[in-house]
Structures are given as structure tokens and as C-alpha cells.
Amino acid sequence: MALEGYLLLSLALFGIGAFGFLARRNAIMMLICIELMLNAVNLALVAFNAFDYYAADDAGAVFSLLIMAVAAAEATVGLALVIAIIRTRQTPEVDDYADLKE
Amino acid sequence: MVLAAGVLGGGLAAVLLRNVIHSAVAMMVCFGALAGTYALLGAPIVAAAQVLIYLGAISVLILFAIMLTQAGDANLPAPFQRQAPVAAVVAIALVLLVGWAVFQTDWANSTVIIAVDLNRLAAAIFNDYALPFEIVAFLLLAAIIGAIYLARRPEDDERAN
Numbered sequence: 001m002a003l004e005g006y007l008l009l010s011l012a013l014f015g016i017g018a019f020g021f022l023a024r025r026n027a028i029m030m031l032i033c034i035e036l037m038l039n040a041v042n043l044a045l046v047a048f049n050a051f052d053y054y055a056a057d058d059a060g061a062v063f064s065l066l067i068m069a070v071a072a073a074e075a076t077v078g079l080a081l082v083i084a085i086i087r088t089r090q091t092p093e094v095d096d097y098a099d100l101k102e
Numbered sequence: 103m104v105l106a107a108g109v110l111g112g113g114l115a116a117v118l119l120r121n122v123i124h125s126a127v128a129m130m131v132c133f134g135a136l137a138g139t140y141a142l143l144g145a146p147i148v149a150a151a152q153v154l155i156y157l158g159a160i161s162v163l164i165l166f167a168i169m170l171t172q173a174g175d176a177n178l179p180a181p182f183q184r185q186a187p188v189a190a191v192v193a194i195a196l197v198l199l200v201g202w203a204v205f206q207t208d209w210a211n212s213t214v215i216i217a218v219d220l221n222r223l224a225a226a227i228f229n230d231y232a233l234p235f236e237i238v239a240f241l242l243l244a245a246i247i248g249a250i251y252l253a254r255r256p257e258d259d260e261r262a263n
Contacts, residue, residue, distance in 0.1 A: 015196060022188075058219065066238050072155055
């Protein structure tokens with residue numbers, strides 16, 4: 001599989017994540033879908049790096065490691081937020097978070 | 103090929119399954135297959151980081167959050183919103199658009215995989231990308247403090263006062 005194959009795999013994974021983020025009702029599921037999309041981007045970066053695009057200093061691997069750290073921070077804060085909201089609203093369904101509308 | 107099937111199958115199952123815990127396990131399958139893909143792409147350090155951070159930390163974090171929030175409710179609500187068909191159309195349009203761009207671009211058709219050189223990678227992180235590295239370290243510290251503050255129970259405040 002050459003570069004195109006990996007790019008298409010990454011693209012498909014990103015599409016799956018985007019669909020899930022838009023369509024799922026559960027707040028934790030939306031966070032899982034964000035993780036899927038971040039991983040898809042990581043795959044594209046590592047693939048570019050492996051097939052020698054802008055790879056003079058292994059930039060793709062550096063970027064993917066930094067993205068993993070940022071994703072970990074995002075997951076921590078996101079899950080803390082979700083747990084705090086669920087504790088007050090008693091439901092994980094994002095459709096029920098409509099306080100500002102009322 | 104097997105790894106690609108694992109990535110796509112895990113991702114699809116994670117999005118489509120009804121039970122959130124099943125989705126989280128499917129997500130772990132997807133991440134594991136991705137780690138294998140990174141190893142195949144000559145980046146074993148990224149594969150190791152993937153296993154440590156995603157399979158080890160984030161998956162456990164998500165499973166913990168699910169178990170904290172879902173007190174064994176037997177009646178699972180419908181997993182998808184009303185706008186699910188529109189979301190599917192948008193996602194497919196995005197995939198087709200970027201896929202078209204991928205096929206239009208004239209990639210150098212090299213099939214040689216260049217492995218990540220650890221010495222070069224370390225030099226890059228700590229010289230050229232030292233500032234982003236420090237910013238990420240600071241971001242992680244801020245995220246830890248923020249998460250502790252957010253997830254604390256309000257009663258703890260009263261006890262402290």
C-alpha cells in the first residue's frame with residue numbers, strides 16, 4: 001500500500017468520526033468520536049512522514065506525538081466536564097442540555 | 103490489510119453500536135490496529151506512544167467515565183439524533199471531496215518506507231520543536247488542574263470551609 005492507501009484509510013476513519021460526532025446523542029460518545037478524528041489525523045501525519053514528505057527532521061512523528069499529548073489533555077478536561085454536567089443534569093443526552101434556550 | 107480492516111471495523115463499530123461500553127471497547131480495537139499500522143509505517147516510537155497513551159490511558163479514562171455515569175440503565179435510548187441522515191450525507195460528502203483531492207494530487211509514487219530515526223526525532227523535539235514541547239507540557243499541567251477542579255464534588259467545598 002502506497003501513500004494513497006494510508007491517506008484514504010485515514011480519511012475514512014475521519015469520516016466515521018465526523019458522522020458519529022454529528023449523529024450520536026450521548027456526550028461520552030461524542031468525545032470518543034473526537035478521539036477517532038484525532039487519530040485519523042495522526043495516521044495521515046505518520047504516513048506523510050514514512051513516505052518522505054517534509055520528513056527531513058521527522059516532523060510528522062513529532063507532530064503526531066504532540067497531538068497525542070494535546071488529545072490526552074482534551075480527553076481529561078472533556079470527561080471532567082461531562083461528569084460534572086451529568087452530576088447536575090442526571091442524563092448523558094446532549095439534547096437535554098438546553099438550559100440556555102429556556 | 104488486516105490492520106486496515108481492524109481500524110475501519112473498530113471505528114465503525116464504535117460509532118454504530120448501541121451500548122456505550124461496547125463502543126468504547128470497539129474504539130480500543132481501532133486504536134490497537136492503529137498502533138500496528140504505525141509500527142508498519144516505520145514509526146515504532148509513535149506506536150509505543152499510541153499503546154501507552156490511547157490504549158493505556160484514554161481508553162481507561164473513558165471506561166471509567168462511562169461506569170461513573172451510567173448506573174446500569176437497562177432501557178437504552180435511541181443512539182442517534184434526528185439529524186443522523188443529514189450527518190451521514192455531510193460526512194460522506196467530506197470523504198468524497200477530500201478523496202477526490204487525494205486522487206487529483208500527483209504524489210511521488212514511492213513505496214519505500216523511511217523509518218523514524220530516534221536520534222533525529224529526539225534532536226527535532228528538543229531543538230526545532232522545543233517551544234511546542236514546553237507549551238504542551240504546560241497545557242497538560244493546566245488540563246490536570248482544570249479536570250480536578252471540574253470533577254470535584256460541591257460537598258468537598260463545604261467540608262473544606
